[in-house]
Amino acid sequence: MSETQTIEGGAWVFGDNVDTGYIMPSKYASLPDEELAAHAMEGIDPDFPKNVQAGDVIIGGRNFGCGSSRETAPRGIKHAGVGAVIARTFARNFFRNSLCIGLPVLICADAESIEQGDRVRVDPIAGRVENLTKGQTLQAEPLPDHIMDMVKAGGLVPYLKQTLT
Amino acid sequence: MSGDTATQKILARASGRERVDVGDIVWAKVDAHVMHDNQGPFRMGKDFAELGLPIWNKDRFMLTADHHNPPTGDSQSKVLNVTRAWAAEQELSHFYDAEGICHILMAEKGFVRPGALVTGTDSHTTNTGALGALGVAIGPTESIGVLAKGEVWLRVPETIRVHYTGRVPEGVYGKDMVLLALRDLKVDGAEYKVLEFSGEPLMSLPVEDRMTLSNMAAEFSAKSSIIDVDEATAEYLKNAGVEDGWEAVRSDEDATYAASYEYDVTDVSPQVACPHRMDNVYPVEEVDSPPLQRAHIGSCTGAKLLDLQAAAAVLKGRRVAHGLQLLIAPASKDIMSKAMADGTLGALIDAGGVLLPTTCGVCAGRGPGQLGDGEVCISSANRNYKGRMGSAEASIYLASAATVAASAVKGRVADPREFIS
CATH class of the missing domain: 3.30.499.10 (Aconitase, domain 3)
Known part of the structure; x- marks a missing residue:
């Protein structure tokens, strides 16, 4: 039943208060999902879309994804291949939107111990983040059961299909 | 408990x-x-x-x-x-x-x-x-x-x-x-x-x-x-x-x-959020801005009837500065028709204001009036991070509609109090 799997890739480190307007600039708001990928994180790192690899992981500081509630922000980075986002804290809109579209997001007090380019393995169900480069294992904050059910289902829509229809 | x-x-x-x-x-x-x-x-x-x-x-x-x-x-x-x-x-x-x-x-x-x-x-x-x-x-x-x-x-x-x-x-x-x-x-x-x-x-x-x-x-x-x-x-x-x-x-x-x-507001000055963060706030008299190319009164935050009226009180009988464009986007059609009826909109347009649709427009980085590279804008909207209103190389100041209007007249961030006392 679980569609969520372990993710492994390189770390991309960004700082505090990364606004969704930097994650996905407003001017791309009318693009279909598959075209959003080419502009992921463009507002803060114009080279990100061409350098990101499938399975890479974004590391944020505090309040990652603040500002506008645009779902194009997590959609864009998911379509660009990002496997998960790990941050010390998330802005609630980005956090909820990510869970809804099936992009794993992990709240991790030690997120900032991960450096740019570190190799990271993430188990979203167990909330475990292994820094393969540094040989460290970090534990994410556990999420309530009803949210984990959605994570396990792979997002809100598959979860609703299981439970409502 | x-x-x-x-x-x-x-x-x-x-x-x-x-x-x-x-x-x-x-x-x-x-x-x-x-x-x-x-x-x-x-x-x-x-x-x-x-x-x-x-x-x-x-x-x-x-x-x-x-x-x-x-x-x-x-x-x-x-x-x-x-x-x-x-x-x-x-x-x-x-x-x-x-x-x-x-x-x-x-x-x-x-x-x-x-x-x-x-x-x-x-x-x-x-x-x-x-x-x-x-x-x-x-x-x-x-x-x-x-x-x-x-x-x-x-x-x-x-x-x-x-x-x-x-x-x-x-x-x-x-x-x-x-x-x-x-x-x-x-x-x-x-x-x-x-x-x-x-x-x-x-x-x-x-x-x-x-x-x-x-x-x-x-x-x-x-x-x-x-x-x-x-x-x-x-x-x-x-x-x-x-x-x-x-x-x-x-x-x-x-x-x-x-x-x-x-906050005791009795002696407070009009406030301005300077580029490129909403919390980068100073009293208007401490802000020494470069020349402005755009002033914007719009968005769900800053284009209600009373915002338009406050701007009109400053702009009535005046003209916006040479080289600056003033954009007006009322937050709804109802607001726009009331502002038409009471003369507010006329005063804003006579002062040089350009009327835009009653939608999110440039505050959502869409539609006409977007900022170009190096341009500086003051807006009654809500966000001023890089790229919010167009080019990521533009700068945005945020303030009340009255401060936006005063700044439109002066061509730089300006104090509305000298126009309305």
Whole structure:
């Protein structure tokens, strides 16, 4: 039943208060999902879309994804291949939107111990983040059961299909 | 046991519980829901159709086409056409096409009542706080859940109290009061929390200007905001067609707050948020800006009737500076027609203002008037990070509509008090 799997890739480190307007600039708001990928994180790192690899992981500081509630922000980075986002804290809109579209997001007090380019393995169900480069294992904050059910289902829509229809 | 905040009471009622504690996760019934073209059918229509469920309550649901409207190209036209087709297919009773910005329409059309829980697919859903309702933002996918079930899960948040004392001086508005708090709390100061704005000077503001504070709660990363309800609120609601069916919900005297801030506004100056962050706030007399190419009075935050009137009071009989363009985008058609009737719009246009549609426009980085590389703008809107209004190489100052108007006359960030005393 679980569609969520372990993710492994390189770390991309960004700082505090990364606004969704930097994650996905407003001017791309009318693009279909598959075209959003080419502009992921463009507002803060114009080279990100061409350098990101499938399975890479974004590391944020505090309040990652603040500002506008645009779902194009997590959609864009998911379509660009990002496997998960790990941050010390998330802005609630980005956090909820990510869970809804099936992009794993992990709240991790030690997120900032991960450096740019570190190799990271993430188990979203167990909330475990292994820094393969540094040989460290970090534990994410556990999420309530009803949210984990959605994570396990792979997002809100598959979860609703299981439970409502 | 200490008392409850208004937020706790609203969430207790909405979740059918006697009482809720901070940190509880509740499934709450939604009293009203709004979705717009930018976070609407274009993103969620297919998934919603696959579920095959009806909308839980069409009388409580509003869809607006305000972000991409009117379109400036093919991709925006597509979004709009998908939005219109979905509205027709769902036989919506409340679809508003280029009629205004969703948060203002929700208030004007009586969708927001004190004590209600409101959800919306936009961060500024916090706007409802000025009417004593708890407005919470969600995304378009989560909106599918609300449309199908009329429910949303929420963690009961802590509340931060921002209390104002003293008297509001001439030239100072809700915008200045909210920027003052943003200066101290910062853009993450209310993360996951509700901002409760209170105090006599706040309640002395017209309800529309109280909205400037509840609206910009989003800029503190707040989950929502709440403001007390009084006779002025009741009058506003009456004009919106809401005469009864609501009860004011107030925080108990002994409610617990996560933090409290207090501001005596008596001697406060107009405030300006400087590039490129909303919390980079200084009193207007300390801001020495480069020459401005654009002044913008628009958005759900800063283009209500009283904003346009405040700008007109400054601009009447004057002209905007050479080399500067003033953009005016009233927040709704109702506001625009009232501003036409009372001469406000005429004064703004005579001063050099360019009238834009009653939609989000350049505040959402869309439509005409977007900033180019190196351009500097002052706006009555809500966000000023790089790229918000066009080029990432442009700079944006945020201020009240009166300060925007004074700055338009001078061509640099300027104090409105010298024009209105």
